[in-house]
Amino acid sequence: MILLDGKSTAAAIQERLSQQVHMLQVSGGKVPHLAVILIGDDPASHTYVAAKLKACQEVGFQSTLMQYANIREAALLRHIEQVNEDPTIDGLIVQLPLPQHVDVQEIIYHIRPEKDVDGFHPMNYGCMARNLPAHVPATPLGILALLDHYQIETSGKHCVIVGRSRTVGAPLSILMSRNSDPGNATVTLCHSHTQHLDQLTRQADILVAAVGQPRLITAGMVKEGAVVIDVGITRESDTTRKLGYRLLGDVDFAQVAPRCSYITPVPGGVGPMTIAALLSNTLRVAQNQVYVPS
Ligand code: NDP
Numbered sequence: 001m002i003l004l005d006g007k008s009t010a011a012a013i014q015e016r017l018s019q020q021v022h023m024l025q026v027s028g029g030k031v032p033h034l035a036v037i038l039i040g041d042d043p044a045s046h047t048y049v050a051a052k053l054k055a056c057q058e059v060g061f062q063s064t065l066m067q068y069a070n071i072r073e074a075a076l077l078r079h080i081e082q083v084n085e086d087p088t089i090d091g092l093i094v095q096l097p098l099p100q101h102v103d104v105q106e107i108i109y110h111i112r113p114e115k116d117v118d119g120f121h122p123m124n125y126g127c128m129a130r131n132l133p134a135h136v137p138a139t140p141l142g143i144l145a146l147l148d149h150y151q152i153e154t155s156g157k158h159c160v161i162v163g164r165s166r167t168v169g170a171p172l173s174i175l176m177s178r179n180s181d182p183g184n185a186t187v188t189l190c191h192s193h194t195q196h197l198d199q200l201t202r203q204a205d206i207l208v209a210a211v212g213q214p215r216l217i218t219a220g221m222v223k224e225g226a227v228v229i230d231v232g233i234t235r236e237s238d239t240t241r242k243l244g245y246r247l248l249g250d251v252d253f254a255q256v257a258p259r260c261s262y263i264t265p266v267p268g269g270v271g272p273m274t275i276a277a278l279l280s281n282t283l284r285v286a287q288n289q290v291y292v293p294s
Pocket of ligand 1: 139162164165166167168169190191192193194197210211233234270271
């Protein structure tokens with residue numbers, strides 16, 4: 001079994017990004033600039049945003065945090081409009097989840113597609129589905145980069161994805177089934193209504209779990225020699241830890257790992273790759289490499 005080390009792979013990508021930032025500056029270009037909107041006090045969201053801002057600093061990006069304890073939807077839309085119009089800002093992300101009173105789709109719809117480095121805008125989503133240039137959602141993009149880094153063959157393989165969220169499972173199903181490399185897989189997309197989940201997961205050459213239920217994937221659900229990608233991150237209280245919690249994936253790692261050819265750990269697997277992919281999307285805007293749909 002080989003561990004798919006997202007932490008070191010992401011560090012290598014970030015090293016390349018910082019070199020590209022340097023080259024951009026030397027050639028008179030601008031420093032890439034990511035703006036992050038964070039609303040509320042969800043501890044996990046604060047941790048993710050802190051990690052994204054730290055990564056920006058490490059690769060030499062400028063970053064701006066726009067943080068609100070609470071905000072009305074109309075005011076939030078005005079802030080997004082300001083960022084859209086600000087030529088110094090290349091990318092904007094609005095950290096999810098948002099408070100109940102804010103319509104997530106409305107917010108995403110108002111981010112200019114070119115600056116939507118999370119790749120959530122319908123324009124980017126549609127272009128991705130058509131295999132046209134677009135911002136691809138960071139987590140699926142990070143997973144593809146990880147598969148690519150370890151030269152894992154996806155063509156002709158059966159990829160079973162558990163979880164069909166708009167941000168992870170659904171876009172990954174499109175990317176894995178596209179006529180490209182990585183891609184060309186035969187994809188099964190599972191969700192909470194899927195019957196006989198274990199029968200489907202046992203057919204997977206590549207199994208992706210993106211559910212948010214710790215240890216949902218047990219050893220009996222995994223084919224011998226499968227590649228297992230664990231996207232799930234759930235905080236479980238653990239008073240023996242300094243932080244008071246530990247992070248659990250959707251896969252029962254101890255039981256499943258011996259059956260796998262490759263497996264991602266949690267933490268240190270998909271998480272760092274997501275951040276590296278977000279930075280890559282932002283750099284492409286600063287390099288004027290993004291097709292702007294009209
Ligand atoms: P969502 O809650 O948006 O989606 C969960 C999906 O799992 C849904 O499609 C749901 O089905 C499906 N599901 C729920 N229960 C079952 C079940 N018993 N069997 C099969 N499918 C089931 O989650 P996200 O995609 O946003 O996140 C999933 C996990 O990944 C979370 O732990 C999250 O924290 C983590 N995550 C990690 C990232 C990283 O960088 N590592 C990035 C993003 C998320 P239905 O559609 O029918 O409700």
